Amino acid sequence: MSDVWLTTLITDTPQAGFELAITLSRRGVKYTQPDVAVLKRLRPVYAEDAEALTAASQVIAINFQTVAAANNYWRK
Amino acid sequence: MSDVWLTTLITDTPQAGFELAITLSRRGVKYTQPDVAVLKRLRPVYAEDAEALTAASQVIAINFQTVAAANNYWRK
Amino acid sequence: MSDVWLTTLITDTPQAGFELAITLSRRGVKYTQPDVAVLKRLRPVYAEDAEALTAASQVIAINFQTVAAANNYWRK
Amino acid sequence: MSDVWLTTLITDTPQAGFELAITLSRRGVKYTQPDVAVLKRLRPVYAEDAEALTAASQVIAINFQTVAAANNYWRK
Amino acid sequence: MSDVWLTTLITDTPQAGFELAITLSRRGVKYTQPDVAVLKRLRPVYAEDAEALTAASQVIAINFQTVAAANNYWRK
Amino acid sequence: MSDVWLTTLITDTPQAGFELAITLSRRGVKYTQPDVAVLKRLRPVYAEDAEALTAASQVIAINFQTVAAANNYWRK
Secondary structure, eight states: OOSOOOSOSOOSSHHHHHHHHHHHHHHHHHHHOOOHHHHHHHHHHHTTOHHHHHHHHHHHHHHHHHHHHHTGGGOO | OOSOOOSOSOOSSHHHHHHHHHHHHHHHHHHHOOOHHHHHHHHHHHTTOHHHHHHHHHHHHHHHHHHHHHTGGGOO | OOSOOOSOSOOSSHHHHHHHHHHHHHHHHHHHOOOHHHHHHHHHHHTTOHHHHHHHHHHHHHHHHHHHHHTGGGOO | OOSOOOSOSOOSSHHHHHHHHHHHHHHHHHHHOOOHHHHHHHHHHHTTOHHHHHHHHHHHHHHHHHHHHHTGGGOO | OOSOOOSOSOOSSHHHHHHHHHHHHHHHHHHHOOOHHHHHHHHHHHTTOHHHHHHHHHHHHHHHHHHHHHTGGGOO | OOSOOOSOSOOSSHHHHHHHHHHHHHHHHHHHOOOHHHHHHHHHHHTTOHHHHHHHHHHHHHHHHHHHHHTGGGOO
8 A cells, every 4th residue: 555645643623533543443454454345345244243343443442542642632 | 424523522520531431432333333223223232241341341441541631630 | 320420530549549440440331231230130141251351350451541640650 | 358459559670560460450350250269260261261361461461551650661 | 583673663654653553563463473374374364354354453553552652643 | 480580671672672572471471371381282273363363462562562661662
């Protein structure tokens, strides 16, 4: 993957930071399985599996820790 | 999801911070599975599964770390 | 749950901090499954499951990180 | 459990800190399952299960983060 | 493994930092299972398993926390 | 285990720090299962299990966070 997709961790709002955390989480999957067709096939299965959804939320939470710290928690 | 749901990580009390951590955890799930009908169907199953409940509590704990740091742990 | 159960992360001793971490972990479960009767039914099952006990200990460890940082690690 | 088992997170050496992290991890289990007879029964099973051993090591690693930070990483 | 593969955690951009986090995650696997033939055999299996992909993304997220902190979050 | 195996978290290079993180991860297992014969028996099984390898890499990542912080990320 030679495309540029991440140039900064700084976001305007906490919500944009949370959405960046989601992007980071998905990129982590995509670097391991770059075949989009496979990812599409897997999606419907795990999106109906409560355990898998919780695990996905956990990865987002870990990445959100990083993004929030980078933004000094968007404190004024 | 274009609605605004997260404008600040700052809360008045630790308990409100804990409840924000729960919101973050649920949003992490919702971004992955936006279909509310599916989420409602999954809920009764995993809410009776001890392992799933512990996993949910873990995601909350990770998000609470972020919120607590943002609030400088509500120290006076 | 409108009751007030968390007003501060500050504790007198590390042990009281560890016990607060346990409270946080249990509250994380309770917010997801508020029905105490269900929780009571689940308890004997997972309390005899080594994997579930380790997972519970992990959530406590994560919450203890937060409480310990809040208390500046109870350094004199 | 009203006994006093944790009065400080400060240790003389990193190794003593690692051993304190093990104590914290075991206490996390014990607060959830206080019956020592049950714990003894579970022990031989999970001590031969690679996945359970890795999970135990993970809890120790998380608690070691806390203890190491408390001790300022035992830097001179 | 006596080869030198990690001389610094500093990277020019967040994306290069994310890719270093991937390298760290893979090295963690490789130190445990150094036999490349085995790793190659395992790859197609877990690259089609949603749970395994999420777990891989989680390890990357944890390593990215370290790399991002090392780089002071690439703040200007 | 009364032998001295950990006297400092400081290492010359990030790679030596990563290898110390591996040592910490293995010690976490060994304190739980001190019988080397059992560990040797388990090794071939989990070293061929992708999920177990990812879990091992995760524990290393957590311990590497600690070691990297201790070394101030080997910044010059």
